[in-house]
Amino acid sequence: MSASGWMFWAVLSAVFAALTAVFAKLGVSGVDSDLATLIRTAIVLLLLAPLVWASGKWSDPFALPPRVLLFLALSAAATAASWLCYYRALQVGDTAQVAAIDKASVVLVALFALAFLGERLSWLSWLGVLLIGAGAVVLSVGASRGH
Structure with missing residues (x-):
């Protein structure tokens, strides 16, 4: 690197x-x-x-x-x-929970970059974006049920 x-x-x-x-x-x-x-x-x-x-x-x-x-x-x-x-x-909130939701901004960045900057992602990159969003949801729901 x-x-x-x-x-x-x-x-x-x-x-x-x-x-x-x-x-x-x-x-x-x-x-x-x-x-x-x-x-x-x-x-x-x-x-x-x-x-x-x-x-x-x-x-x-x-x-x-x-x-x-x-x-x-x-x-x-x-x-x-x-x-x-x-x-x-x-x-x-819990630090990991807050950070996960904050990092879900990756999903919004991808959508905004597409809409406003015309940036295109591959299907594999969109899958990654989807997984990041899903991970944030799973972490936040899982953490809220643990309390």
Whole structure:
């Protein structure tokens, strides 16, 4: 798995997402989930700003095309909403259960990518999407019956 390929970065993303869920579950104990989300977001900013600057990747964001800024702003709004909901769910639900439903977003990504980006998946990929969705349902139903 080459460090320049998408698979390398996707696997690292999955590892860090898993750690995010566990650390977040521990972090939302005894604190308002919205405040916890704000603190997390501030720390992300504090970590990423020096990284972008030190790597020489900083440029004037206002020089970007308006369409790019619009979609980055929409992505940020969706991220904020997702994180607020995720932390609230972690506060009251089991971590594996919450993460499974959250990762069911893969199903929505495939559908949205088809509808809005024209991306096409093979039948085998659609089978994988279906299995991810089914797995999320089985995990959430199974966990709710266990309580």
